């Protein structure tokens with residue numbers, strides 16, 4: 001099925017990709033006029049829906065004044081404005097923003113900044129970054145090294161730096177076999193074990209998604225998980241990096257998801273929803289403590305990319321933040337998220353192949369199982385998630401499914417993350433198409449159990 005007429009090196013040359021022609025609100029249309037309900041913003045990107053005139057106008061205005069000026073020579077009004085808007089909304093103390101062009105770059109910047117900070121502090125042995133199993137922080141080598149997405153890492157293992165990993169906060173399949181009544185947040189305590197094993201003198205940072213996205217399907221941590229993590233980080237002089245590339249900017253019903261867990265991290269990585277798909281952009285929000293350390297010693301952060309602080313990207317980002325404010329979309333994400341959760345639970349809560357439904361705001365994950373009682377997953381070879389994605393797409397519904405939910409190999413989930421402007425009626429349509437697609441995908445499975 002490889003198309004010889006193209007010069008594009010596709011993500012997957014064995015897939016047929018329709019040509020997208022236009023977008024409107026929560027819909028995308030291909031060149032044949034087929035309409036798709038975009039229930040995941042591509043990859044949790046299009047937070048405002050498609051073709052919002054206010055964002056496009058702001059971008060045009062920027063292009064009419066200046067399209068590019070290198071950040072080693074100039075600052076620009078757009079990046080100054082966006083940095084101020086983000087600092088105003090970020091948890092206390094995260095008042096400086098390092099702009100980049102995507103999520104992986106934001107993570108790389110945060111990890112290198114953590115290293116730089118400890119060097120400035122006279123602790124040059126501190127370099128290690130601890131991550132979690134079943135996490136994802138990006139595909140560049142550093143971000144891949146810190147992440148716990150096994151199938152994405154597999155062939156690159158020899159190229160990745162050593163990054164210890166701790167247990168995920170995965171209550172549906174607790175790695176410590178605990179139930180809510182017996183839980184002592186062992187998964188948070190696991191961080192202390194990893195720090196002690198690596199030697200606290202060697203550990204620069206711990207990185208975690210406040211709510212795990214792509215790898216495990218909207219895993220919401222225990223309420224006290226991040227408080228305990230913060231305590232452990234403070235005890236051993238380890239910086240806490242919150243990777244909010246998926247969860248940031250209103251997606252989970254607050255500007256930043258980490259705020260819901262009562263802690264202030266040392267850095268926050270953002271991208272995706274920051275310019276809502278209108279242009280690539282990423283950002284690392286940095287605590288004053290770290291910035292001051294560099295400033296007071298008159299040192300610069302030795303890093304940088306050509307396109308950082310790009311005026312067009314920053315203008316789009318600033319327009320997105322203002323649009324979210326004007327239309328009260330953070331509150332709407334929370335409210336419509338409750339509606340989405342209610343409708344999904346009603347439609348799929350008793351489904352024999354739905355094991356768990358979880359998430360916050362308009363960020364909902366559904367984990368599928370072959371057997372609800374034993375929680376046994378479908379056989380990995382059956383690739384239920386892929387089947388589901390293809391059937392849903394055929395049905396005009398775009399969702400974000402993934403396999404390897406449990407351990408990088410077994411398990412299937414889907415992320416549902418529609419734009420904040422979605423209506424109740426559109427949620428109804430989304431859920432109806434989802435149920436139809438799940439049933440059709442299940443019908444194609446031989447529910448043989450893999451345990």
Ligand SMILES: Cc1ncc(COP(=O)(O)O)c(C=O)c1O
Pocket residue numbers: 043102103104105107136137138139209213214243244245246271272
């Ligand atoms: C939590 C998280 N961090 C980082 C990334 C990497 O972002 P990008 O694909 O923009 O490099 C992703 C992408 O899915 C992500 O979900």
